[in-house]
Amino acid sequence: MFKRVMVVVAVAATLLLAGCGNDYGVDQHGEKIPSERLDKQWKVINYWAEWCGPCRIEIPELNKLEQQLQGQSVGVFGVNFDGLQGKELSDASATMGINFTVLAQDPAEHFDLPRSEALPVTYIIDEKGKVRAQMMGEQTAAGVLAKIKELKGQ
Template structure:
């Protein structure tokens, strides 16, 4: 086999080594695995009818703007599994600035279903769930929890 053919084969195999994409966001754009892999994830489940969820949106927007994107990301997941334009409309109505996933990552990350909202999961760069926080959160409290878990942000 020629060196060129070997290189093409190796690159093809390496290209397949990444994880599965996370599905579309609220804009219909695919959230690539590479965009989230190796980062702390703050995953917040919310619903339009949840008053505490609505109150914490500005705090999550603030946190999303403060975190270095190369090290951490804030993600939203609609509890009612809204998709497409319904999700986009709800995100706009609540003023959410951070990425919202159409596909629930619960199975991918081993997250337990929650009977209460809001619920926020902290996932480390290795993909391990480190903490589950129920109830309304604020940016300062989430930064403190991440720091306590060893995140250097």
Template sequence: MITKALRVGLFAVSLLLVACAPDHGNDQYGHKIDSAQLEGRWLVINYWAEWCGPCHKEIPELNALAKTNPEIRVLGVNYDHLEGDSLLKSTEKMGIQYTVFQDDPATLFSLPVSNVLPATYLVDPQGQYREKLVGEQTATAIQARIAELEKKGQ
């Protein structure tokens, strides 16, 4: 039997744990990005824009990577800082099927600034930034690079 005091204590502990989880903001639909879905797996964070020709070619590759690799989480960031309905419409127009951050996560993951698109950042399962890939990427190339980083223990 759970006492009232124990229930209150468990509730307080759960609130503290939630408060300690990093805030990753919201996605293109306005839903909170759950940190539990990001932890313990490789993150592929891709910066894109509608006006970027190579971005249009790359997005189907990123969609495929997101669908076929549960150990990898593909995330997008709009380079032009679109928000709300503008961001949602742009992701739909681009055919993006993975999560897109409403706010730039660069500070959360210590990502260096990129002045060129597309730019793709690899973040390891421990949350450490590992590498920046510039230009159009393929799912195969990203998987190969992650495998190389894992092999090197980096």
């Protein structure tokens, strides 16, 4: 009897813990984004649109930044300003040459991000979910990396 109770408790605990992370929806390829990809790590979240000229210049820099940050518990994520979904989001991401993860669901509510009227805009968010910087205009990989190091006190 005790063993059965322990199994039921273990299953219940697992189910409860599985729901603890935030739901970040899917990426530009329709793949579910597990909460571990964003929770408890620093995040660079960039808003872009196909019609935004500076965004087109900035995207290769963000691709480079994502490569440079691999293994450093900092993720680079994009959000389409126009709210494209499904195939439209996938096609736009491919057209723009985006290699980093694009969130189909805008995380603004999760992180209390203000709606920007200008693009591109990049937010740096710490591992606790606090917005640490808002960077307007096109950025370089070196500039964002320097800002992250400054904010981390490195």
